[in-house]
Amino acid sequence: MASTAAFAATAALAGDPTRAAMLLALMDGRALTAGELASVAGVTPQTASGHLARLVEAGLLVVEAQGRHRYHRLASPLVARMVETLISIAGETQAPPVRVGPRDAALRHARTCYDHLAGRVAVGITERMVATGALVLGDDGGELTGSGQQLLLRIGIDVPAPGRGRRAFCRPCLDWSERRFHLAGVVGSALLDGLLALGWLRRTAGSRAVTVTPAGEQGVRGAFGFDPRASAGPETSLRRGA
Amino acid sequence: MASTAAFAATAALAGDPTRAAMLLALMDGRALTAGELASVAGVTPQTASGHLARLVEAGLLVVEAQGRHRYHRLASPLVARMVETLISIAGETQAPPVRVGPRDAALRHARTCYDHLAGRVAVGITERMVATGALVLGDDGGELTGSGQQLLLRIGIDVPAPGRGRRAFCRPCLDWSERRFHLAGVVGSALLDGLLALGWLRRTAGSRAVTVTPAGEQGVRGAFGFDPRASAGPETSLRRGA
């Protein structure tokens, strides 16, 4: 085998609770300082420092020094995808360990997932786009149709051409809270950026949660035919995913 | 957060070298007995038993008792996908740790990857299909075109209709040895099954390696315009993927 050892080492890195907390904290795509990550993970700076060094050395994170701060972020979308997959599996298999709190409620409603939008709002928009033929989704592959492209262009979101590049253009991403799919890849990323630029969504400080502005409620309803407030509905309960 | 603990626990499960060896051994989709897995991982049966119990309890494996044997296999394609992703990252980031041997050479040439074909032959076929318009691949999403469907039908492989089902229909899977994409999902699975049924490929005992039969060399060349023997060429060297 090429290397069971390398495989195990990589998984083990993500398998420590402290490092796991760090990886999850970086899932919104931002870069955080070593101190912030220490705080997020609930350990002292010197402990965090050791963990971060290992994550960087293994290529899961990249670090950029800026003055006396050292900013860490996920090394690549591939790493984000690994984290996503692990979240899916963990959610899939574990019984709900603790009661969900109000903070979780906000996250379930709308949040960033690395570089795209996740949560009920994201799932709702995605499913409406599929229903109206703006989007074709298999389970792991997808395509933005001509009408979809026009739909986005109409609200001022210009999606770059597919191209043969190495970056995923359009793909579904399993939503850990909804167990249904939302939109990721280049299209998903452009969508999030666009909605933020339009002022329809606003990031919240210190959290991956995203709030829908009043303008956003109206805009999303008009453009996608989906009411973001409707997403306060009952829990979905799809047990077995993909 | 939903559960850092569950996330870390799942990753930690895959992070132990012994369990990692077991997961990798199950990646060809077959079910193996506890004893076989103990042997693969190089531990005593009682040690293996403990590990397997934990993997089953976490939902990564499912077990089926048959007489005095207990057959274990991956619980779902989602788990296989997690393993794939980890393999990609491990290969991506680690410097090649040891010299590759002849056993690796066979694996690099053609092997099964859970339920589909991987290795140079798989990558070659996939890329030829893309070049001839039988297949459209983004980076994470894909589509089998009408001409692709006909191509497969012509050699006797009937791909089930896409459908809206939860199973991935057609998607690229990053090949750990080639760092390029091969075909996975329903189409990839149907392709592997078809080529085995045609007698073009043959599984080897005790390994994920697959050999191309003489009939297979001719058939693949004729059907896909790709010469499996040509894949003994120089190493590819794509450094940074996705």
Next chain:
DNA sequence: GGGATGCTTCGGCGCAGACCGAAGGATCAC
């Protein structure tokens, strides 16, 4: 029935590694 095989549970050993306190650069503000 008796014996072989496959797997599990129990108990104890030993090591990897996660943690923190203390101390040592590096960079910024003044």
Next chain:
DNA sequence: GTGATCCTTCGGTCTGCGCCGAAGCATCCC
């Protein structure tokens, strides 16, 4: 320069867990 932050390295402690030997069930064969 002095002092304050931010981060790292070093040393030492301690827990968690991976491992095996021994023993106990279950299943199959004869």
